[in-house]
Amino acid sequence: MTSGKINVVIARIYAFTKRHQFLYGILLSLGLTLMLLLWGLLLFMDGKDIDMTAVSGFGIFLTALISWICFEKGMQLREVKREVSRLNEKDQLFQLISLREQVNPHFLFNALNILKSGAQETWVKDYVVQLAQVYRYLLNYDSELQLAPIGHEIEFIEAYTHILKERFESGLSVVITIPNDLKTRNIPPMALQILVENAIKHNVISFTYPLYIHIYQEENYLVVSNNRRLKMGRNPIGYSQGVGLKNLERRYRLIARQSIVVLDDEEYFVVKIPMI
Incomplete structure (x- = not known):
């Protein structure tokens, strides 16, 4: 079941829940009204000839009926909530997979372009080794x-x-200055790569204007900091609100x-x- 179909199912379940809550309210109101009428009848007939056994029996039956309706509707609502929770978890998983898949092809495209431009250089062999190590890491995570x-x-x-x-x-x-005792903590896969790539994508990088990226720990956060020298024509808003950062925020x-x-x-x- 795709994420879109799951959202449709969840919407239908919520509609079902709302309808039954409405019916439950009507039945409860009707029951309370009948009980009040019965109580008023008893007061009105006080001292008159009335079959109290029949009246008491009717009151007990009405109370039992309302209690049973409340119990059944409560069970149905709990089951619906459990189903909604299960589908929400599945929908979140689909979203996570989708966000992960948006990252990998972009990186591969850039890497192959670099490899192509340096095909005649002596560093190509080492470059390929490092590239293989990067993709080995990616493939080890499902x-x-x-x-x-x-x-x-x-x-x-x-x-x-x-x-x-x-x-x-x-x-x-x-x-990178990260204490060893923090290396067992967790973050989303490729989170650091997204932030490093974001800095490289938007800033000038040259011998004259070098880009400095520092990755360190601050309280319960990993911090990625870089000096800011935007490329010509780059929108400053796009730097802080780009697709990569939005995806990381959603994750x-x-x-x-x-x-x-x-x-x-x-x-x-x-x-x-x-850090998680």
């Missing part, structure tokens, strides 16, 4: 994985930035119900991602 150890992500980003440095040489500097909301923190000024661009 599409349904939601989290990865920070230690594994750092190893991956080191191989990834090694490839990038072959292209940008001294124009790119990536420094955090789906996985951990947390948000990333984006700080943007004239000199530095900083993104903080929670």
Whole structure:
């Protein structure tokens, strides 16, 4: 079942729930009205000849009927809520898989372009080795994985930035200072790669204007910071609100119900991602 079909099913279940809540309210109101009428009848007939056994029996029957209706409707509503919860979890999984699939092809396209441009250079062999290490990491994680150890992500980003440095040489500097005791914590797979790629995509990188990227820990966050020198024609809003950052934000909301923190000024661009 696709994500769209799941959303349709959830909508129908909610409609079913609303209808039954409405019917339940009508039945409860009707029952209470009948009980009030019965109570008024007893007061009105006080001292007169009336079959109290029949009246009491009717009252007991009415009370039992209302109790049974409440119990049945309560059971139905609980079952509906469980089904909605199950479908919501499945829908979140589809969204996560979709977000993961948006990342990999883009990176492969860039990597192959770099490889093509350097086909006659001596560094091609080492480049291919590092590229293979990057994709070995990607293939080791199936599409349904939601989290990865920070230690594994750092190893991956080191191989990834090694490839990038072959292209940008001294124009790119990536420094990673993460304590070893944090490497067993988790973040979404390829989160660091998304942030590094975002910095490279939007900023000038040259010997004259080098790009400095620093990855470090601050409280319960991993922080990716870079100096800011936007390429000509780049929209500053697109830097902080691009597809990559939006996808990463959605992944955090789906996985951990947390948000990333984006700080943007004239000199530095900083993104903080929670450790899980």
